[in-house]
Amino acid sequence: MSGARLKEIAYSRVLTFMIFYLVIVIYQTLLSELLRLGPARLDLGLLLLIYVTLNLGSRPGIVFGFGLGLLLDVADPIWLGLGSLIMGTLGYGVGYFKESLFVESIYSKMLLVFLTVISHDILRYLFMHKFELSAIGSVLLGTTIFSALYTTAVAAIVMLMTKPKQYQPQPV
Amino acid sequence: MLPVLGPFSKNKTNWYILVCWSISITLLALSEPKKDLVTGLIRQVLYSPFQQAGEKVRGLYQVHLENQKLRQQIAGMTVENGILEEQRLENHRLRQLLELRSILDFEVIPAEVVTRDPIFRLHSVHINAGSQSGVLRDLPVIDRRGLVGKVTEAFDKTSTVQLLFDPGFKLSCLVQRSRVTGIVSWKTGQLLKLDYVPSNADLQEGDEIVTSGLSSIYPAGLKIGRVIKVGQDRESLFKTVEVSPYADIYNLEELFVIKTYPE
Numbered sequence: 001m002s003g004a005r006l007k008e009i010a011y012s013r014v015l016t017f018m019i020f021y022l023v024i025v026i027y028q029t030l031l032s033e034l035l036r037l038g039p040a041r042l043d044l045g046l047l048l049l050i051y052v053t054l055n056l057g058s059r060p061g062i063v064f065g066f067g068l069g070l071l072l073d074v075a076d077p078i079w080l081g082l083g084s085l086i087m088g089t090l091g092y093g094v095g096y097f098k099e100s101l102f103v104e105s106i107y108s109k110m111l112l113v114f115l116t117v118i119s120h121d122i123l124r125y126l127f128m129h130k131f132e133l134s135a136i137g138s139v140l141l142g143t144t145i146f147s148a149l150y151t152t153a154v155a156a157i158v159m160l161m162t163k164p165k166q167y168q169p170q171p172v
Numbered sequence: 173m174l175p176v177l178g179p180f181s182k183n184k185t186n187w188y189i190l191v192c193w194s195i196s197i198t199l200l201a202l203s204e205p206k207k208d209l210v211t212g213l214i215r216q217v218l219y220s221p222f223q224q225a226g227e228k229v230r231g232l233y234q235v236h237l238e239n240q241k242l243r244q245q246i247a248g249m250t251v252e253n254g255i256l257e258e259q260r261l262e263n264h265r266l267r268q269l270l271e272l273r274s275i276l277d278f279e280v281i282p283a284e285v286v287t288r289d290p291i292f293r294l295h296s297v298h299i300n301a302g303s304q305s306g307v308l309r310d311l312p313v314i315d316r317r318g319l320v321g322k323v324t325e326a327f328d329k330t331s332t333v334q335l336l337f338d339p340g341f342k343l344s345c346l347v348q349r350s351r352v353t354g355i356v357s358w359k360t361g362q363l364l365k366l367d368y369v370p371s372n373a374d375l376q377e378g379d380e381i382v383t384s385g386l387s388s389i390y391p392a393g394l395k396i397g398r399v400i401k402v403g404q405d406r407e408s409l410f411k412t413v414e415v416s417p418y419a420d421i422y423n424l425e426e427l428f429v430i431k432t433y434p435e
Contacts (some may be wrong), residue, residue, distance in 0.1 A: 021218075029222040032231070062188045066196070073199075076217060077211040081199025087404035095185065 013056060017064055020048045021071055040146035043117050045072060047074030047155055049087060050094055050113055058095025059164070079128065087156045090116055106159050113155045117148035181214065181233075262425075268316050268318040269426055278391070280314075280428040281305050286330065295338040299427055308397070310389050312430045318395035319383065320427060326374055336364060336396075337421050345396055346384040350374035356396055358411030359414060364397055366413035373411060374418075375402055381415050391433040 002091055027044050035042045045068050050123040053061030069084030076083075116145060202210070236344055269282070271397025283301035301307050303326045313320045313333045321341065325332040337358045346353045347367070352373040359365035369375060379399040395418050403412035 025218050026222055030226045031220055058185045059188045062185070062192050066192045069196070070199075071218070074211045074214045077207045078204065079200070079209055080202065080207040081196040084199065085193060085196035088189060088196065091434070092185070092189045121233075 012152055013060055015055075016052070017060075017067060020052070021048035021067060024068065024071060025031065028075070037150055038141045038146070041143070043120070043151045044148060045087070046090070046116050046120055047113065047151060047158075048168070049091055049114055050109075050155075053091050053094040054060065058099065059091060061091030061095045062088050065089075079144070082124065082127055086120060086127070088142075089123070090120060091120055093119070106163070109159060110152050110156050114152045115149045117151050118144055121147070192196050215333070265316070267428055269428070278433040280430045281307055281431055282330070283307075283427050283429060285303060285424050285427065295425055296324070296335055298330050299333055299429070300330060301429060302331050304328050304329045306431055307331045307429050312390045312394065312414050313429060314394060314428050314430060315419050316427065317420065318397065319390070320419045320421070320424060322389055323429060335421055335424075336417055336419065337362075343390065343396070344384045344386045347373075347375055347399070348380040348382050350379070353386075354413070356415060362416070363400075364415040364417055366399070366415050367410065369411045369413055371404055371409055371411055375399065375413060377402060378398065393429065 015119075024045050032041065032044075047078065049061065049068060050120050052064045056064075065087035069082075069087030070080075071083075072079045073083040094112065094116060101108070106161045118140070121139065125139050126133075129135070174241040185210075199207070199210075283299035283305075285297045286300045287298040299307075299313075307321055307323055307326045309326055311323045313322060319336065321333050321335040323331050323340070326333045330383050336343075336356075339358055341357060343356045344353065345356045350373070352369060352375055354366040354369045356364050358364055366381065377399050381396045381399065383392055383394040383396065397415040397417040399413055400416045401412075401414040403414075405412065
């Protein structure tokens with residue numbers, strides 16, 4: 001097997017998805033409770049979904065979101081399919097956001113993360129409570145806002161740490 | 173492409189989301205046993221190894237915490253045990269002293285050593301009984317084994333006791349068995365010497381040395397020590413006698429000042 005072929009496999013989307021799924025499984029089983037800050041939880045799955053969609057496009061985002069949703073549905077078997085539905089939809093939404101709007105700046109990406117976490121929780125709540133809106137305010141203020149802020153903050157830190165250095169022309 | 177979907181069908185991405193929704197809704201529509209079957213399979217294959225590993229790590233961490241807690245408890249109990257052992261020994265000593273006090277016809281003042289002479293460590297000690305307790309200068313001091321020394325200074329609440337190991341300490345004594353008299357003083361280290369014992373005196377190792385009663389300070393018969401070595405120089409008129417004191421001068425704790433004694 002040639003080096004170019006190995007490189008191709010390494011960069012293939014399937015392998016990337018597998019690695020990300022493994023990271024999610026490890027995070028869910030071992031780390032999620034450790035990284036919880038009071039009511040705020042870090043939504044690593046959504047962060048990876050946004051990363052995949054922004055870097056690979058809408059279709060990989062939908063596929064990745066679908067698989068991710070299925071993986072997370074294991075925790076709540078009664079709602080098997082709901083996670084894949086919402087995550088797939090969010091992958092589609094983030095892809096649409098990327099294609100329609102300018103999301104290159106860190107601030108717009110932070111806004112995207114924040115809105116995605118809020119949207120995920122609202123959609124999940126609406127489906128699980130048959131679109132009953134009476135208690136959605138308490139859910140939003142109880143945990144969702146904090147989780148969205150926490151996840152956005154982590155995303156901002158990661159983006160700042162991995163931000164490529166901008167070229168600055170030397171003065172003549 | 174389905175013509176009924178119109179422009180929607182032209183975008184390939186829309187088909188992706190359509191398939192995603194279809195499968196998801198089908199999964200949602202599954203009966204509970206079937207959902208359990210699917211999720212159980214995923215859980216067993218993907219989650220179980222990590223959950224088991226997590227439980228093991230958590231278990232180890234719990235053991236580590238418990239170990240730390242137990243170590244702390246052991247440290248505390250060791251200290252407590254040391255204190256209790258010290259109290260047990262003190263209790264034992266005090267019981268012996270009480271027994272001694274009940275046997276003696278003397279009127280004695282109990283006292284504890286509070287400080288030692290920091291420079292000449294074994295020459296004198298301070299006790300926590302003074303003139304307010306009836307302690308006076310030149311009263312003899314004993315412990316539960318034998319003579320220790322005498323009071324040289326009495327303050328209100330404390331007194332200074334000159335020990336047998338003070339180079340200036342001299343005391344008239346006699347060998348209990350043969351009634352041979354001599355003068356006891358410090359020799360070196362933890363030993364006393366018995367001077368002025370004639371070369372023809374009846375003296376042997378193991379003989380007990382007691383106060384002679386010839387002094388105005390010490391009553392007769394107070395135990396001082398035991399003869400451990402008897403020597404004889406050819407040209408000397410006296411024997412050289414080494415005496416090991418009964419009192420543990422290095423480790424004095426509870427003492428008695430003899431206030432009065434029968435003549």
